[in-house]
Amino acid sequence: MEQNKDIFQTLQPLQILDKTYERPPINKNFLRLYGHHLCPYVEKARLALLAKNLAYQDVQVNLERRAKWHYLLNEGFLPILETPQGNTILESRIIMDYAEEAFPKEGVKLYSSDPEEKAYQQMIMKFFDDVASAMFEVVLSHGTSKAGAQKLHKVFSRLEALLKQSSTQFFNSQDKYTMVDIFGLPHVSRIFYLKDSALNFLYEEEKIEEKYPKLRQWVYHMRAQPEICQEKGGVIIIKAFQLWTEELITLPKGTKPPLRIPMKL
Amino acid sequence: MEQNKDIFQTLQPLQILDKTYERPPINKNFLRLYGHHLCPYVEKARLALLAKNLAYQDVQVNLERRAKWHYLLNEGFLPILETPQGNTILESRIIMDYAEEAFPKEGVKLYSSDPEEKAYQQMIMKFFDDVASAMFEVVLSHGTSKAGAQKLHKVFSRLEALLKQSSTQFFNSQDKYTMVDIFGLPHVSRIFYLKDSALNFLYEEEKIEEKYPKLRQWVYHMRAQPEICQEKGGVIIIKAFQLWTEELITLPKGTKPPLRIPMKL
Numbered sequence: 001m002e003q004n005k006d007i008f009q010t011l012q013p014l015q016i017l018d019k020t021y022e023r024p025p026i027n028k029n030f031l032r033l034y035g036h037h038l039c040p041y042v043e044k045a046r047l048a049l050l051a052k053n054l055a056y057q058d059v060q061v062n063l064e065r066r067a068k069w070h071y072l073l074n075e076g077f078l079p080i081l082e083t084p085q086g087n088t089i090l091e092s093r094i095i096m097d098y099a100e101e102a103f104p105k106e107g108v109k110l111y112s113s114d115p116e117e118k119a120y121q122q123m124i125m126k127f128f129d130d131v132a133s134a135m136f137e138v139v140l141s142h143g144t145s146k147a148g149a150q151k152l153h154k155v156f157s158r159l160e161a162l163l164k165q166s167s168t169q170f171f172n173s174q175d176k177y178t179m180v181d182i183f184g185l186p187h188v189s190r191i192f193y194l195k196d197s198a199l200n201f202l203y204e205e206e207k208i209e210e211k212y213p214k215l216r217q218w219v220y221h222m223r224a225q226p227e228i229c230q231e232k233g234g235v236i237i238i239k240a241f242q243l244w245t246e247e248l249i250t251l252p253k254g255t256k257p258p259l260r261i262p263m264k265l
Numbered sequence: 266m267e268q269n270k271d272i273f274q275t276l277q278p279l280q281i282l283d284k285t286y287e288r289p290p291i292n293k294n295f296l297r298l299y300g301h302h303l304c305p306y307v308e309k310a311r312l313a314l315l316a317k318n319l320a321y322q323d324v325q326v327n328l329e330r331r332a333k334w335h336y337l338l339n340e341g342f343l344p345i346l347e348t349p350q351g352n353t354i355l356e357s358r359i360i361m362d363y364a365e366e367a368f369p370k371e372g373v374k375l376y377s378s379d380p381e382e383k384a385y386q387q388m389i390m391k392f393f394d395d396v397a398s399a400m401f402e403v404v405l406s407h408g409t410s411k412a413g414a415q416k417l418h419k420v421f422s423r424l425e426a427l428l429k430q431s432s433t434q435f436f437n438s439q440d441k442y443t444m445v446d447i448f449g450l451p452h453v454s455r456i457f458y459l460k461d462s463a464l465n466f467l468y469e470e471e472k473i474e475e476k477y478p479k480l481r482q483w484v485y486h487m488r489a490q491p492e493i494c495q496e497k498g499g500v501i502i503i504k505a506f507q508l509w510t511e512e513l514i515t516l517p518k519g520t521k522p523p524l525r526i527p528m529k530l
Contacts (some may be wrong), residue, residue, distance in 0.1 A: 089384045090390060102380035119354045126356060132266035 005023055015261055019067045020075040024059065026086040034055050034080040037240045038064055040132065040186035041092040044080040052229045053107035056081075063259035071151040083115040096179060109226065110179040110245040117172075124162065126172055130155040135190055139245070140254050143202035152191070154214050159188070163214035169221045181222055189219045193238050198245040233252040239265050280324040280526055284332045289324065291351040298323040299345040301328055301524055302505045305451035306357040310344040312447040313361035315492045318372035321346075328524035337486075361444060372492065375444040380518065382437075386445050389427065389436055394454040395420040404510070405519050408467035411439040417456070421477050424453070434486045446487055454484045458503055463510040504530050 007014065008025045023034075033049065033056050033163050035042030062250040066076045074080055074090050081089040081098070089095050091205075112118045134155060137148030157232075167173045171180040192215075194203040203209075209216055223229060240263050247257035272279065277336045281289075281299075289297075299322050300307030314321050331341045339345055339355050346354040346363070354360050365375040377383045379380065391394040399420060402413030432438045457480075459468040468474075474481055486495060505528050512522035 048337045081404055083381065087381060089381070090388055094384050094391075097387070098384040099384065113362055116352060116354070118366065119359050119363040122359045122362070123355055127358075163364065 009061055011055055016059060016067065016070075017065070017261060018062060019065045021067060021116050023067070023069045023073075026082065026084070028084050028085065030083040032059060033057070034059045034082070035078050036061055036261070037236050037263065038244055038259055039078055042079040042097050043186040043237060044092045044183060045081065047075075047094040047185065048099040048110070048179075051108040051110060051177070051182055051225065052099045052103045054099065054103060055156060061263045062092065062261045065074050065207075067259075087233055093183075097184065100179065109202065110182070112178070121178060122182060124180050125183045127155055127158060128187050131159075131184070131187040131191075135187055137246065138202070139190075139199065140256060141198065141251060142253055143205065144253065147208060153211070155207070156188075156191075156215060159184070160212045160214050163218055169218060169220075177222060177225060181218075182228075183218065188215060189223070190241060192219045193214055193241050194245065195233075197242040198249045226262045237265065276320055276322050278325065281326045281332065282326060282330070283327065284330045284480070286332060286339075288334045290320050291347065291349070293378065295349065297347040298322070299324045299326055299347070300343050300499050301326055301526070302329075303425060303509055303524055304343055305455065307504060309357045310346065310360040311377070312450065313364040313444075316367045316373040316375060316442070316447055317364045318492065319364060319368060325526045327526045329453060330525075351410040358448075361448065365444065373441055373443075377438065377443070384441060385427075386437060389445050390448045391448040392420055392423060393452050396424075396449070396456075396514065398453055400455055403467070404455075404464065404513065405521060407518055408470065410517065414471060418471070418476070419474075420455075421453075421480060424449070425477045425479050428483055431521050434483060436483075440471065442487060442490060442509040446483075447493075450487050451481060451482065454488070455506060456479055457484045458506050459510065462507040463514045468484070488501060489511060 009027055009029050011030055014024060022247070026032075031049065031054060033042070033046060035046065035058065037060065046058075046135070061070065061078060063076075070076050073088060077090070079090075079092055079095060081095045083089070089098050096110075112121060130151060134152035137145050138152050140147060146182050161172060163169075165173075168175055170177045172178060191203075191208060192265060194208070197203075200244070243264065244257050248255075251257060274292055274294050276295055287353055291297075296314065296319055298311060299306070300311065300323065302325065311323075319398060326335065326343060328341075328343070334339050342355070344355075344357055348354070354363050361375075374524045377386060384518060395416060399413055399417035402410050406413060408414070427436060428434075430438075430463060433440060436444045436449070437443060456468075456473060459465060459473070462468075508529065511524050514522075516522060
């Protein structure tokens with residue numbers, strides 16, 4: 001990279017544009033998160049760092065031109081969290097749990113102290129895995145996959161019911177969002193970001209707003225949380241996702257647009 | 266059930282033989298684990314309870330004749346842990362974490378207190394998911410799936426290398442087994458149980474012993490651990506698995522033998 005060496009020790013964002021880019025030297029001052037703005041799993045990890053009020057250096061990786069060191073480190077997957085000691089933590093869920101456990105007193109408390117309640121939180125988190133797979137099925141088929149839509153409505157109905165039972169605006173009747181909410185937000189929100197996107201017709205046809213008013217309210221409420229809306233990345237994600245859908249509908253069904261950087265925004 | 270009502274409050278094992286069996290009344294004295302001896306996910310949950318020295322009532326469920334209440338409770342899946350208060354905890358991994366967190370001072374300490382070390386433990390645990398899927402692919406194809414065998418050797422080689430790096434007989438250089446070891450044992454051990462089974466030819470052809478001496482030693486060492494070998498279920502599992510392979514090879518490739526109870530042993 002042609003950048004000044006000092007940049008690797010700061011909070012200034014980096015970009016790895018090409019497979020010829022070497023792995024940046026370790027940031028000895030701050031955590032570093034390797035990610036991509038379009039990836040919901042990266043977003044989860046970032047939300048955990050934001051919830052815990054942890055400063056981190058953001059590195060955006062061109063997933064179309066991954067470097068060899070990236071394959072060796074994590075088979076080319078994201079997110080990757082790098083500690084100031086140079087250790088790497090892989091997998092979004094493991095990064096999220098690490099943030100909570102390594103920094104128990106910082107920011108928002110993400111898990112209940114009661115083990116049974118925590119087990120219940122984790123049981124709800126499992127539901128969101130179904131949103132993730134249904135979302136890709138529905139969106140990549142441009143809304144023509146009936147099975148995908150059915151799966152999406154099944155899990156959305158379950159989540160809507162859980163929010164109705166909650167005595168607060170968050171899952172699990174908590175006064176403040178928890179791991180459940182930040183774990184689920186990236187997947188659920190993408191369906192609501194379809195509004196006014198190139199796939200708006202899908203949003204209308206499936207009657208997303210009409211059927212899931214609580215979930216919609218939750219998405220907006222979550223995005224308005226101080227730690228989360230501080231994130232400049234939030235606006236970038238919505239914009240990037242909507243541009244992604246514009247590219248998506250020009251491609252054959254089942255095909256994903258490339259995950260390149262820099263993104264046109 | 267025709268049994269004496271008192272049995273529901275004891276440690277005496279129960280069997281749910283048929284869909285007409287009602288859900289047993291809550292055991293107000295002990296934890297209760299609904300499972301099936303042939304299921305590796307149930308075995309993981311049981312190993313966590315044994316490691317934590319927790320008494321529990323074992324309930325074996327006929328998975329060929331599941332009751333409606335079982336579908337309503339957990340879509341017919343196992344394991345299910347029921348607390349003396351009547352709450353249910355679903356999913357093997359969540360049950361394992363619950364056992365560790367609800368009973369931190371009992372039995373074996375399953376996770377490192379260092380968050381980074383714990384994250385590393387969880388990263389190794391992810392590898393075992395590949396063993397689970399490869400095992401079924403290899404075994405159900407009666408050893409004819411080259412892709413399955415390749416996947417199995419890839420992950421077994423990685424695990425063998427991790428054990429070689431370890432300064433102890435357990436993963437992760439720990440003096441005593443941890444969550445990593447009990448999480449992985451059910452999947453890895455089934456490959457070693459193929460020895461002298463109806464699929465012994467597969468065990469020989471794939472040179473399992475020759476290629477993975479450390480893993481083999483680890484399986485035997487784990488089974489000899491006092492908390493784990495106390496388990497009468499251990500012998501049942503090996504016997505049941507080997508009988509399952511005898512039935513398996515009489516069926517068309519890709520077909521699983523039924524998970525009924527009582528099992529012929």
